[in-house]
Amino acid sequence: MDPPAGTETSAPASRGLTRRRARLLRWAGAAFRSVTTVVALGLVALLAGLVVFLLRGAEPSIVRFGPGFLSGTAWDVPQGIFGALPPLEGTLITSGLALLLAVPIALGVALFASEMAPRWLRGPVGYVIDLGAAVPSVVYGFWAIVVLVPFLSGTIEPGVARLTGGVGPFAGPPRGTDLLAAGLILAIMIVPTIAALAREALRSVPRDLREAALGVGATRWEATRLAVLGPAAPGLVGAVILGFARAIGETIAVALVIGNEYQLPSSLFSRGVTIPSWIVNAFSESYGITLSSLYELAALLLVVSVAINLGARLLIGRWERRRGRGHRWRRGTSGLATGTTAPGSGAPRPWFAAVIAARARRLRRRRVVQALVLALVVGAVALAAWPLASVIGTAVANGGRAVVTPSFYTSEPPPPCGIGQAVCPVGGIGPEIQGTFIMVGLAAAVALPAGLLAGIYLAEYARRRVGTLMGLVVDVLLGVPTILIGVFVFSAFLTYDRLDDQSAFAGAAALAVLMLPIVAKSTELALRTVPETVREGALALGFPRHRVTLRVVLGSCRSALVTGLLLAIMRAAGETAAVLFTAGSSVYWATNLRTPIGAIAPFIYDALTVYTSSNYGVAAWGAALVLLLMMAAVTLAARLAVRRTDAQRGT
Amino acid sequence: MAPKLEVRDLNAWYAGRQALYDVAVDLEDRAATAVIGPSGCGKSTFLRCLNRLHEEVPGARVSGSIRMDGSDLAREHVVSVRCRVGMVFQKPNPFPNLSVFENVAAGLRLLGVRRRDELDQGVADALVHAGLWEEVEQQLDAPGTSLSGGQQQRLCIARALAVRPEVLLLDEPCSALDPIATAKVESLLARLKREYCLVVVTHNLAQARRISDRTAFFYLGKVVEVGATEELFTRPAEKLTENYVNGRFG
Ligand SMILES: Nc1ncnc2c1ncn2[C@@H]1O[C@H](COP(=O)(O)OP(=O)(O)O)[C@@H](O)[C@H]1O
Ligand SMILES: [Mg+2]
Numbered sequence: 001m002d003p004p005a006g007t008e009t010s011a012p013a014s015r016g017l018t019r020r021r022a023r024l025l026r027w028a029g030a031a032f033r034s035v036t037t038v039v040a041l042g043l044v045a046l047l048a049g050l051v052v053f054l055l056r057g058a059e060p061s062i063v064r065f066g067p068g069f070l071s072g073t074a075w076d077v078p079q080g081i082f083g084a085l086p087p088l089e090g091t092l093i094t095s096g097l098a099l100l101l102a103v104p105i106a107l108g109v110a111l112f113a114s115e116m117a118p119r120w121l122r123g124p125v126g127y128v129i130d131l132g133a134a135v136p137s138v139v140y141g142f143w144a145i146v147v148l149v150p151f152l153s154g155t156i157e158p159g160v161a162r163l164t165g166g167v168g169p170f171a172g173p174p175r176g177t178d179l180l181a182a183g184l185i186l187a188i189m190i191v192p193t194i195a196a197l198a199r200e201a202l203r204s205v206p207r208d209l210r211e212a213a214l215g216v217g218a219t220r221w222e223a224t225r226l227a228v229l230g231p232a233a234p235g236l237v238g239a240v241i242l243g244f245a246r247a248i249g250e251t252i253a254v255a256l257v258i259g260n261e262y263q264l265p266s267s268l269f270s271r272g273v274t275i276p277s278w279i280v281n282a283f284s285e286s287y288g289i290t291l292s293s294l295y296e297l298a299a300l301l302l303v304v305s306v307a308i309n310l311g312a313r314l315l316i317g318r319w320e321r322r323r324g325r326g327h328r329w330r331r332g333t334s335g336l337a338t339g340t341t342a343p344g345s346g347a348p349r350p351w352f353a354a355v356i357a358a359r360a361r362r363l364r365r366r367r368v369v370q371a372l373v374l375a376l377v378v379g380a381v382a383l384a385a386w387p388l389a390s391v392i393g394t395a396v397a398n399g400g401r402a403v404v405t406p407s408f409y410t411s412e413p414p415p416p417c418g419i420g421q422a423v424c425p426v427g428g429i430g431p432e433i434q435g436t437f438i439m440v441g442l443a444a445a446v447a448l449p450a451g452l453l454a455g456i457y458l459a460e461y462a463r464r465r466v467g468t469l470m471g472l473v474v475d476v477l478l479g480v481p482t483i484l485i486g487v488f489v490f491s492a493f494l495t496y497d498r499l500d501d502q503s504a505f506a507g508a509a510a511l512a513v514l515m516l517p518i519v520a521k522s523t524e525l526a527l528r529t530v531p532e533t534v535r536e537g538a539l540a541l542g543f544p545r546h547r548v549t550l551r552v553v554l555g556s557c558r559s560a561l562v563t564g565l566l567l568a569i570m571r572a573a574g575e576t577a578a579v580l581f582t583a584g585s586s587v588y589w590a591t592n593l594r595t596p597i598g599a600i601a602p603f604i605y606d607a608l609t610v611y612t613s614s615n616y617g618v619a620a621w622g623a624a625l626v627l628l629l630m631m632a633a634v635t636l637a638a639r640l641a642v643r644r645t646d647a648q649r650g651t
Numbered sequence: 652m653a654p655k656l657e658v659r660d661l662n663a664w665y666a667g668r669q670a671l672y673d674v675a676v677d678l679e680d681r682a683a684t685a686v687i688g689p690s691g692c693g694k695s696t697f698l699r700c701l702n703r704l705h706e707e708v709p710g711a712r713v714s715g716s717i718r719m720d721g722s723d724l725a726r727e728h729v730v731s732v733r734c735r736v737g738m739v740f741q742k743p744n745p746f747p748n749l750s751v752f753e754n755v756a757a758g759l760r761l762l763g764v765r766r767r768d769e770l771d772q773g774v775a776d777a778l779v780h781a782g783l784w785e786e787v788e789q790q791l792d793a794p795g796t797s798l799s800g801g802q803q804q805r806l807c808i809a810r811a812l813a814v815r816p817e818v819l820l821l822d823e824p825c826s827a828l829d830p831i832a833t834a835k836v837e838s839l840l841a842r843l844k845r846e847y848c849l850v851v852v853t854h855n856l857a858q859a860r861r862i863s864d865r866t867a868f869f870y871l872g873k874v875v876e877v878g879a880t881e882e883l884f885t886r887p888a889e890k891l892t893e894n895y896v897n898g899r900f901g
Contacts, residue, residue: 118711208744211704216758216810217734226757230748348815349776351769354814355762363730483897 009488025544031263036457041451043520044473045316046513050480052409053491057295058458064289069296075278077286082293082322086264090179090272091304093265094573095247098181103240105445106191106379110239115224116377117365120353122430126199126379127639132192132388134567134631138604139624141253143391144185145608149176149257157269157499157565165642167607172269177260180268182258186247188387189269193385194243201235205620219370234316242479245305249481251276252605275301276483283331283487284581284622298487302480310480328513392501395625402622403629409433413587413603413619426618429626431589438504438590439583440572443511448565451516455523460549474524485513486578487518507583515568522564526557530650543549559641569632575625576601585610600627653849655680655818656701657718663696666710670696672711672872678818685863685880686852689900690717693872694852695741700734700821701850703729719818734762736818737811742827743803745795745810752791754806758814773813781809782839801832805839818848825858837862856896860884868892 023072055062065072072083120516145304153176165260172178204229213223230235260281273281275297402408407428413425454474462470489510494501500601530553538552539545554561584596585606600623607616607623654677663671665886670693686694701707705713717724723822724732724858738844745784746756755774757765764770766888778784783805787798795806806822811819821840825833840862843849860880868891876883876892887893894900 207741208742209746211707211738211740212744212746212807212810213757214704214707215702215733215738215740216761216814218757218761220728222761226749226761227746228744233748349769349772351764352815353762353772355759358763359731363728366730366761367728385894433668474712509673 007354014181016347021163033461036453036461040451040457040462040470042450043454043477043516046516047473047477049168049492050484050488051302053488054278054295054299057487057491058292058299059238060289061292061296065296066294069293070300071163073264075282075293075343077290080289082290084275084297086262087273087278087297088300089181089264090258091248091274091276091301091594093268093272094179094182094186094258094274095244096187097268099240100242100245101155101184101187102191102194102243102615105187105380105383106194106239106243107198107236108377109191109195109384110202110236111224112377112381113195113199113230113265114202115181116220116374123639123643127197127635128385128388129192129199130635130639131310131632132384133196134570134574134635135189135192135388135391136576136601136627136631137189137250137253138574138576139391139395139627140185140189141256142604142620142624143387143394143609144181144188144253147390147394148188148387149183152178161269165538169268171267174269177257177259177271178269179258179265179272182254182267182272185257186250187418188248189253190243190247191384194239194389197239197242198236204235205231221370221373222366234319238312238316239321239451241308242248245308245479248308248433248478249276249301249483251280251481251483254573255280256605256608275304276481277617279483280577280580283490291601293486295491298484299607304414305479305481306476309476310472313475316535353642359370368407373444388627392628394435395621396516397626398618399621399623399625402428403625407621408622412589413616416602424623428601429619429623431587432600432603432623433626435504435507435583435586435590435597436573436601437581438593438597439508439511439599440569442504442508442593443515443572444569446508447568448513448517451519452523452561453526454520456549456554458520458524459527460553471524474517478521481516481577482575485510486580486582489513489578489582500583501527502596503591504583504595504597507579508598510578510582511572511575515572516576518562518568518571524569525561525621527553529560530557556640561643563638566634566638570631573630574601580605583595652680653676653721655719656722656873658701659716659718661697661700661715662713663693663700663705664712665708666698669870671700674872674874676867676874678848678850680751680817680848682864683840683851683862685859685866686850686869687854687856687859687895688864688869690854690897691712692762692869694869697824697869697870698738698822698850698852701818702733702738704733704738719896730810734814735816736820737814737816739804739807739811739819739824741823743800743807745798745803745806745853747794747796749795749804750792751787751795751798754795755813757810758810759852762814762891775811777809780812780843781805782835782842783809785801799832801828801835804828804832804842805834808836808839812843816847818850819843821849821851823852828863833858856884868895868896 014061061069069082069084070088071085073085074081074083075086076082102321107131113122113129134443144154155175157174157176158168159178160175166172166560182259209227209231210223210395213227218226258273258277260273261271262273262278265272273645277303279294279297282290283294379545405426408426409428409430410430412431413429458470458474460465489506493506493509534552534556535548538548543552579599579602581600583599585600585602586596587603588598590597604620604623607620656678658676658678661671661674662669674697676684678831685801686697688694696705697892700713701717705711706729719735746757749757755777756770759770759773764773775784778787783802786802787806790797795803798806804827807820808819808824824840826838832891837858839851840851842863844862851859851863863880866880866883868875868883870891876887876889878888883892884896887896
């Protein structure tokens with residue numbers, strides 16, 4: 001660590017400071033502390049603002065429909081009658097289906113990456129998982145339209161209908177755009193999310209526990225079962241719950257494949273809606289009481305995701321506390337059941353000879369079990385790998401040419417291409433790249449420093465109660481579906497019905513809100529990995545507290561901090577839902593930050609929904625590939641940073 | 652009498668860095684062998700080679716031969732090796748989510764012991780053997796981690812003993828314990844060495860002298876000297892050993 005500048009301040013306290021100097025230092029410390037506190041309180045204000053603005057927007061609808069809103073099934077704009085049941089059911093069915101499919105696969109993938117794979121393969125598998133979790137939802141949605149939906153309507157759904165007789169949940173014509181498609185794409189999206197978190201949970205189990213199990217003669221799978229799954233269980237459950245929360249809040253990919261028909265689902269093959277997909281579809285053309293009902297839907301979504309978040313925290317917290325106190329593994333072992341112990345003689349019991357004799361035979365059986373588990377886990381990996389490989393392959397096949405054409409980065413999207421035209425120009429996404437850079441840059445300029453300060457407050461200054469509460473606020477903010485951030489910023493910054501107020505600034509504000517909790521959380525976690533002894537060592541040398549934090553603590557977890565910042569930037573660059581109706585859309589170069597602006601991810605969505613008549617296909621795939629490449633690069637950078645830290649720590 | 656374990660030309664590496672050089676040691680049955688040496692000289696690595704835990708470290712490699720009762724350990728299935736060669740670690744590491752009872756029963760269950768009375772007997776015997784029975788008789792259902800540090804270490808010893816290994820490896824088993832707990836573990840080891848081939852790594856020379864019959868002195872990954880404990884401490888053959896056992900470096 002480098003010594004603090006200014007000989008006077010760096011003098012150990014024992015040599016004494018001039019009184020002025022000491023006062024200055026105290027003042028600086030207090031000022032720094034207050035700044036971090038104020039920024040952290042800003043996060044609370046943000047959450048409060050989110051709640052207030054959603055409720056304010058929802059008020060007319062709440063007053064008009066009362067609790068009947070929850071059970072109503074209509075979305076009748078001319079008559080002004082609205083009810084939330086279809087999207088509520090649609091959300092629960094699609095997320096539930098996704099969870100059912102994703103959990104076993106994701107856990108298998110995590111087990112493979114953390115426990116069962118050959119060591120040289122674990123790192124690369126971890127990277128692919130992280131990459132899968134980083135693929136923007138609009139890219140998944142685009143892929144689903146092009147690959148998944150035709151596959152469903154052409155092969156899977158007719159087959160399932162034949163097998164089951166086309167009744168119950170499998171009734172109706174095979175369309176491909178239905179609840180099943182939404183559930184599947186959600187499953188595909190949350191597999192890497194859950195797997196990444198589950199892998200962390202597994203990896204955080206100390207190595208000496210694994211070795212303890214191996215030391216008593218466990219196979220790899222037995223060691224996992226015996227020593228790893230138990231301690232990792234709360235983390236695994238947390239991973240599953242976060243995956244569920246992500247499925248519930250997912251907007252863009254679902255909106256693209258669910259069919260968007262406001263009706264109670266009658267089967268998995270029927271078109272439907274989810275809360276977020278309906279909001280994104282209806283928001284820009286709604287006003288008055290219709291808009292208010294959309295706000296009420298948004299408020300409902302907030303309630304659901306906050307409830308899941310808090311529920312998970314409570315559950316896991318209690319679980320961990322209970323374990324600390326003395327959780328019973330197996331009832332009825334207090335005292336020995338049989339009372340046949342005759343302690344003293346060290347000789348083996350008669351039955352033990354048989355155990356030893358059967359050891360080799362039994363070991364063969366245990367190795368079969370080990371092989372079976374390995375096969376299952378590898379199967380899960382294969383199932384998880386197919387969609388990701390297909391996403392990347394499709395993007396490369398369709399957008400590869402565009403991406404290697406320099407003009408793709410400098411031209412505007414092409415004008416509409418007539419049916420009779422022989423060759424349609426590909427154009428480019430220059431303005432969209434510009435827009436993404438402008439908005440992410442503006443957002444980062446605010447969110448990175450603010451998030452850092454908030455994280456410092458959480459890790460270094462917050463006292464117990466307040467810290468727990470603030471941590472809760474950050475977690476809740478982290479779990480807020482991004483579509484709600486879009487709605488919130490729209491209602492806070494822009495007046496109703498004046499869509500031309502959408503601007504680069506509003507888009508950047510939404511992205512800042514998105515990034516802030518990510519940066520705060522990753523900063524807090526990074527700071528918490530710095531051992532207390534480092535702080536104490538520096539304090540003992542006479543460093544004032546704030547300098548310890550700024551120089552020593554921040555310095556010793558630099559790469560973890562950078563990783564967090566990179567991940568936040570990556571999330572912002574791939575975000576669609578929050579940008580869509582805050583930044584608006586434009587396919588021209590931006591000259592004014594107060595007017596609508598395009599960006600890469602929303603461009604793909606617009607190309608699929610608004611501009612379908614024009615020849616944006618190639619440009620959209622090019623844009624998707626650009627996003628994928630960005631995510632791959634950032635994920636790799638983050639990984640390398642983490643690896644360097646690990647190497648430094650000698651672990 | 653033929654040695655229980657014969658180690659020859661043992662070399663071990665961590666991710667390209669060599670930690671053991673041509674180690675050759677005989678480990679006698681029904682005796683305790685102490686492994687001493689300054690820290691970082693490869694004592695733990697040596698021990699972990701003996702039950703093939705070393706191969707679990709990413710990037711680690713090993714060469715040479717280790718024979719138990721004349722047959723090569725590398726030829727045997729690794730799980731069976733670890734059943735026969737038990738290990739107790741420096742830091743007590745009971746399974747945190749298992750009770751005292753289940754911690755000890757873990758190895759037996761892996762071996763296929765299912766019957767309630769057999770498990771009860773096996774667990775009770777191991778706990779008695781490890782000198783822990785009286786202290787935990789009433790807390791068999793408590794989590795293993797709720798015991799005191801010394802009790803946890805003896806629980807780990809009981810866990811290793813439950814499957815009746817032929818060799819018991821202990822890596823600085825007392826370094827995390829207070830003097831009273833240390834004394835208990837030492838007297839336990841003194842008892843166990845009559846029945847097992849014990850290999851005890853320790854940085855405590857007095858302890859090595861108290862509990863071991865033979866001692867191997869490691870330095871910079873090599874065996875400098877190995878012989879009867881009294882002999883090695885009082886009339887060391889090597890200058891290096893003499894300096895070390897007289898506390899002139901370390
Ligand atoms: N997991 C590991 N990775 C890399 N090097 C290691 C690892 N464990 C030990 N070493 C190195 O191997 C050498 C021997 O270590 P060790 O056997 O633990 O020594 P001792 O137990 O005698 O203190 C040391 O130089 C140590 O730095
Ligand atoms: Mg050691």
